[in-house]
Amino acid sequence: MKILRFAVSLPEDLLETFDKIIxxxxxxxxxxxxxxxxxxxxxxxxWSEGNKEVIGTISIVYDHDxxxxxxxxxxxxxxxxxxxxxxxxxxxxxxxxxEVIIVKGKGKDIKNIADKLxxxxxxxxxxxxTTSTGKELS
Ligand code: NI
Numbered sequence: 001m002k003i004l005r006f007a008v009s010l011p012e013d014l015l016e017t018f019d020k021i022i023x024x025x026x027x028x029x030x031x032x033x034x035x036x037x038x039x040x041x042x043x044x045x046x047w048s049e050g051n052k053e054v055i056g057t058i059s060i061v062y063d064h065d066x067x068x069x070x071x072x073x074x075x076x077x078x079x080x081x082x083x084x085x086x087x088x089x090x091x092x093x094x095x096x097x098x099e100v101i102i103v104k105g106k107g108k109d110i111k112n113i114a115d116k117l118x119x120x121x122x123x124x125x126x127x128x129x130t131t132s133t134g135k136e137l138s
Contacts, residue, residue: 008034043132050108055085056130058101058114065095066122073120077101080113096124104133 010018022033046052062069077084080103087101101117103110110130118126 043130046132047107047130051106053105053133053135054107054110054130055133056103056110056114056128058103058117058126058128060099060101060118060123060126061092062097062099062123063095064097069120069122072122073099073117076117076120083109083113 018033019030022030025033027033047054062073064070077087083103083105085102085104087099090098090100092098103113107130111128114126114128117123118128
């Protein structure tokens with residue numbers, strides 16, 4: 001991959017703030033921080049367009065004693081098997097379980113799946129995190 005350089009003009013105080021933030025985040029250089037910012041912006045755009053392919057990680061925490069919850073979660077995942085790449089179940093303590101489900105599909109479909117899964121009665125906490133499949137990133 002060819003790497004190109006370009007110069008950026010910024011107000012002094014904005015650059016000072018930028019340097020402070022990237023130092024806190026342990027970026028080795030301004031270039032690396034700018035590359036990440038640009039990628040993050042593109043990923044967000046892909047996400048908001050809704051039809052681009054994204055990868056999502058859905059984490060849910062629930063009490064496995066909740067009546068019929070395991071059946072509902074299993075039925076739901078089978079019904080949406082085309083989107084699900086992998087899932088991992090971790091027994092946190094005597095009652096609580098963490099399930100991490102990795103999904104792939106159009107942004108809008110992934111959001112819809114996560115919303116439905118997280119709103120199932122008995123799911124105590126749920127979170128969707130999305131990223132790009134990387135096809136359009138470098
Ligand atoms: Ni469990």
